[in-house]
Amino acid sequence: MPQSPPALEVRGLTRRFGEKTAVDDVSFVVEPGKMTGFVGANGAGKTTTMRMIMGVLVIHSGTVLWGGRPITGHDRSRFGYMPEERGLYPKQPVLDQLVYLGQLRGMTRSDAAAEAARLLERFGLGGRGKDKLESLSLGNQQRVQIAASLLHGPTALVLDEPFSGLDPVAVDSMVDLLRDRLREGVPVLFSSHQLDLVDRLCDSLVVLSDGKVMAAGTSEELRSRGPRRHRIATVPDAGWLRDEPGVTVLDVDGSTAVVELADGAHERVLSRAVGHGLTEFTPLEPSLSDIYREVTR
Numbered sequence: 453m454p455q456s457p458p459a460l461e462v463r464g465l466t467r468r469f470g471e472k473t474a475v476d477d478v479s480f481v482v483e484p485g486k487m488t489g490f491v492g493a494n495g496a497g498k499t500t501t502m503r504m505i506m507g508v509l510v511i512h513s514g515t516v517l518w519g520g521r522p523i524t525g526h527d528r529s530r531f532g533y534m535p536e537e538r539g540l541y542p543k544q545p546v547l548d549q550l551v552y553l554g555q556l557r558g559m560t561r562s563d564a565a566a567e568a569a570r571l572l573e574r575f576g577l578g579g580r581g582k583d584k585l586e587s588l589s590l591g592n593q594q595r596v597q598i599a600a601s602l603l604h605g606p607t608a609l610v611l612d613e614p615f616s617g618l619d620p621v622a623v624d625s626m627v628d629l630l631r632d633r634l635r636e637g638v639p640v641l642f643s644s645h646q647l648d649l650v651d652r653l654c655d656s657l658v659v660l661s662d663g664k665v666m667a668a669g670t671s672e673e674l675r676s677r678g679p680r681r682h683r684i685a686t687v688p689d690a691g692w693l694r695d696e697p698g699v700t701v702l703d704v705d706g707s708t709a710v711v712e713l714a715d716g717a718h719e720r721v722l723s724r725a726v727g728h729g730l731t732e733f734t735p736l737e738p739s740l741s742d743i744y745r746e747v748t749r
């Protein structure tokens with residue numbers, strides 16, 4: 453029977469810098485084949501967590517598990533990692549660096565060269581292989597960094613802000629490449645400040661605030677736990693909702709209002725709305741951005 457692909461899990465991960473606990477008892481799972489967004493304000497502890505996952509920073513307590521057992525150096529060497537500090541050499545030609553990295557990761561020279569050329573082509577950089585990295589625009593340098601993390605057919609991807617500085621076309625071509633890996637069951641963890649992108653791309657979300665996990669789960673789970681918003685329209689005017697118990701009006705414009713309903717208020721507000729000339733009563737699914745704002749408020 454074929455083995456199911458491994459999940460990446462962190463359990464109780466903790467890291468201090470002097471007096472400050474930068475990552476505080478952090479636990480979450482990145483399921484195989486799932487794109488998991490890692491979000492949080494500046495300084496929330498995302499980079500520190502990713503560094504501990506990759507073994508470039510000592511873990512003070514907790515564990516990283518790969519396929520349910522403690523991760524090894526060999527496991528990590530097969531991951532694709534895009535560190536915050538990036539790490540390619542500005543003064544060396546793009547293709548040479550990629551081939552070198554591929555060889556470091558156990559590829560033959562010719563396999564590494566072929567795969568590097570294929571990835572550069574996919575990113576529209578087919579003609580730039582002989583150029584020094586520093587001669588490329590920042591967005592194109594970013595594409596090369598991404599190619600470096602994908603080169604060796606990684607078993608998991610840990611990507612620190614992979615989309616920052618990319619234009620929408622570059623984001624889409626990167627996402628296409630990631631989807632190829634996801635289909636093979638590779639778990640992908642990526643940090644981002646771009647909530648709209650996270651909303652569009654993620655299967656799951658981990659929200660970090662001040663070193664702690666504020667929410668973690670699949671998009672559906674988090675959405676079902678998110679604020680219960682409704683759009684209610686009553687003709688001629690929806691202003692009466694302002695005085696209705698159990699209703700928080702977020703926006704009202706003439707006959708239409710967007711509201712949050714308290715637990716148990718739904719039936720009563722619906723029947724009151726009928727009395728006020730109801731034309732619409734629609735539940736609104738919260739976006740991941742709404743959920744993020746809610747849990748970090």
Ligand SMILES: Nc1ncnc2c1ncn2[C@@H]1O[C@H](COP(=O)(O)OP(=O)(O)OP(=O)(O)O)[C@@H](O)[C@H]1O
Pocket residue numbers: 469472474492493494495496497498499500501
């Ligand atoms: N090497 C270090 N020495 C001292 N403090 C550190 C070190 N690395 C991180 N920190 C502190 O740990 C906390 C978490 O930082 P981290 O870089 O992990 O956050 P982040 O969520 O990745 O932020 P950003 O979104 O700005 O990249 C911050 O308060 C930071 O100043």
